[in-house]
Amino acid sequence: MRRDEAASPARCAERRRRLAAAMAAQGGGIAVLPTAPERQRNGDNDHPYRHCSHFHYLSGFDEPQAWLLLDDSGHSTLLCREKNAEREIWDGHRLGPEAAPAVLGVDEAHAVEALDRVAIDKLAGAAAVWLPFGVHDGLVARVDGWLAALRGRSHLGIRSPQSQHDLAPLLAEMRLVKDEGELATMRRAARISAGAHVRAMRFAAAHFRAAPQAGLPEYALEAELLHEFRRHGAQSPAYGAIVAAGRNACVLHYAAGDTELRAGELCLIDAGCELDGYASDVTRSFPADGRFTPAQRELYDIVLEAQQAAIAVTRPGARKQDAHWAAVRVLAQGMLDAGLLERNKVGDVEAVIESAAYRAFYMHGTGHWLGRDVHDVGEVLALDEPPVEQRDGYGARVLKKPSRVLRPGMVITVEPGLYVRPAEGVPERFWNIGIRIEDDAVITATGCELISRDVPVDPREIERLMRG
Secondary structure: OOHHHHHHHHHHHHHHHHHHHHHOOOOOEEEEEEOOOOOOEEEEEEEEOOOOHHHHHOOOOOOOEEEEEOOOOEEEEEEEOOOOHHHHHHHHOOOOOOOOHHHHHHOOOHHHHHHHHHHHHHHOOOOOOOOOOOOOOHHHHHHHHHHHHHHOOOHHHOOOOOOOOEEEHHHHHHHHHHOOHHHHHHHHHHHHHHHHHHHHHHHHHHHHHHHHOOEEEHHHHHHHEEEEEEEEOEEOOOOOOOEHHHHHHHOOOOOOOOEOOOOOOOEEEEEEEEEEEEEEOOOEEEOOOOOHHHHHHHHHHHHHHHHHHHHHOOOOOOOOOOOOHHHHHHHHHHHHHHHOOOHHOOHHHHHHHHHHHHHOOOOOOOEOOOOOOOOOOOOOEOOOOOOOOOOOOOEEEEOOEEEEEEEOOEEEEEEOOOOOOOOOOOOHHHHEEEOOOOOEEEEEEOOOOOOOOHHHHHHHHHHHHHOO
């Protein structure tokens, strides 16, 4: 079990205390939280194991077949696999329940085989049971079985929980604001990912210097990314890497394949590593042979200006959606100036935004929460505020709650883009160009800190890097 700053016993204990207090403030009870199950890949081979993010956030424990019970006083109980010398020869070290309290800082631990007995004992007399709804298959049925067993003991004066509550919103709200240990881990993850992007750019440039006419398969660039992730200690990619050559960059969730990147084309790479349970998410678009064509540069400059506008409003006190609309305004103006949209058909910038005509070339949001999950948990709306009339992104006016206000410690991505497919009325010089620029931003007291800028975004710096 790897120890890291973000999941130290002290930090996990503090999170458990905060969660217990949140439950107590809403009537109390006991939280029941399993880790993620192991998943079979094929035959007798499993997928690489990855813990449940909520579970690891509270426990720091990354072994499978584990459960955490937490009551509203803050008392924690871990259930995990017992030590087993024979299985450890095949599958690796197990912590075991005897060592768990000292290593993890939980109050007590038992063998996972005792789960039913321990859970029923802990739930007896509790006001409510808290569990993450809709996350773990079979969890509700398992808890219902425990409650049925307790109701069968009512003649003995044993009271069972009278209600069930969703644990996920409490944990999502906690995870939304990162502590210093989490931010330190995320900074390291972002640096590793930025280094991987630099490596891929240099690899492409070296390839085309040596063999200008030879194609470079997308999977070869993906291999460079994965090598750099693991070389610096990241456990895995945070998500399937997007390595898109030429026209493939216009497919938003394109998976790296065997298409060959050619000199003169752009390559879009959206890839980030996962380090100690925390994700990074970085996108760069660069010329295969190290030099932007005039058309590529024209669109790239629009996207970069849009990102700069979004970054400028990403600060405490701003709304989460402010960055999106700042980027949309710049993109819409750029579409008009470049001739992607015809003024005599769509009107001025205000008309383009109002009608959502920009969605022909920019159809996604400009950022999402980032943390233990690449699209991290956390409510995006200010649920404690009244609804207001606003634009919904599809050209309609709707009445809904505003997006929430940003606070220091939140982490968000900033990722505008332009995607131009061949179409009537679209200048042919822009066909099959897809560009996205994405950075990871920590909200600070005065603005935001871009933690992924060890790979450049300025087109001149990208060209210099690739020439070097």
